[in-house]
Amino acid sequence: MRIASFSYISENQLRCTPSNYAGVCLQNTYDYSAFGVSLDGRTLESDFYRCGFNGMEKVDEIHGGKNSYDMGARLYSPYSGRPFSPDPLIILNQMFPDLSPYNFAGNTPIQAIDLQGLQPESVITRNSDGTYRFTEPAIKLMSWLSGTDEETLRNTNLKPRSRPFGAPWYPSKEGGGAMTSDKKIRYTRNYFKGWKHSDTNPYYYFGGNDNHSVDAWLALSSHETGHLKQRKEFKTNLGYYLSFVGEYIKGGSHDASGKEQDANNGYLKYEDFVKFTNKNYGDKSLFNLFNNKDLKEEDKTKQLGEWMEAYDQNEATTEGKEKE
Secondary structure, three states: OEEEEEEEOOHHHOOOOOOOEOOEEEEEEEEEOOOOOEOOOOOEOOOOOOEOHHHOEEOHHHHOOOOOEEOOOOEEEOOOOEEOOOOHHHHOOOOOOOOOOOOOHHHOOOOOOOOOOOOOOOOEEEOOOOOEEEOHHHHHHHHHHHOOOHHHHHOOEEEEOOOOOOOOOOOHHHOOOEEEEOOEEEEOHHHHOOOOOOOOOOOOOOOOOOHHHHHHHHHHHHHHHHHHHHHOOOOOHHHHHHHHHHHHHHHOOOOOOHHHHHHHHHHHHHHHHHHHHHHHHOOOHHHHHHHOOOOOHHHHHHHHHHHHHHHHHHHHHHHHHHHO
């Protein structure tokens, strides 16, 4: 299996001879064994390129150079052809009973890749094409927070960052992020990874069915869904992105742009709503509601509606007192 990447640079910057041709510089090329070991003498690699076999991100700083990959839910060793930990889909979800929990790609790496298969199921759910969508309770909450209509949210695809070059470019080890386009939100891959997270862990994992992951998904999505409403004002993604560039230049930074500040109002309202529900309905009541497996989606949506109505009434009362 061979993977190559090219960089188009000016003639005086060429530095990859003899691979140079007409301003095109070969930056990376790999030949792999079946389970992903890069073959000696048949690999050209630059420092900036972070992905490799199967488009997985290299994790050289944990297990040493070329010894492991981040496959989403687990770390993987190409030398043993096995992950360092068991498959949560097999251990926790009781899936694939015919396979070892330490298998990689069903032991057929030439014809198959390994799936991540992790997400907070109370917030998003998987489509048949491998993309994701918001659950109905999440749609109810996101629409109220961001002002984006529910039908748009229902038709929005949620995807992990594409490999190996894709946006968003935020580092997962610093918390990651997301990027919105026409009816599509791409999240960095740590939002689909379900291993342990703690204050001392250098990586941030938000793919579990716990309060920490639900909070992370709702917080980021309360901002990103505001961009969906903005995107509808433009005919193309290009026009939408160029409008951002103009605002970045005018404001001097990403966060100073008008669209970012407008979308961030959804996040600020979310943070205030979490405080409101904690105070009035119990600590972590919002996350516990999403994670309550005994409640149907329509029951969660109804409860959310009652809490949101109470919040709006409280805000109106507070605003009236301030005017007095």
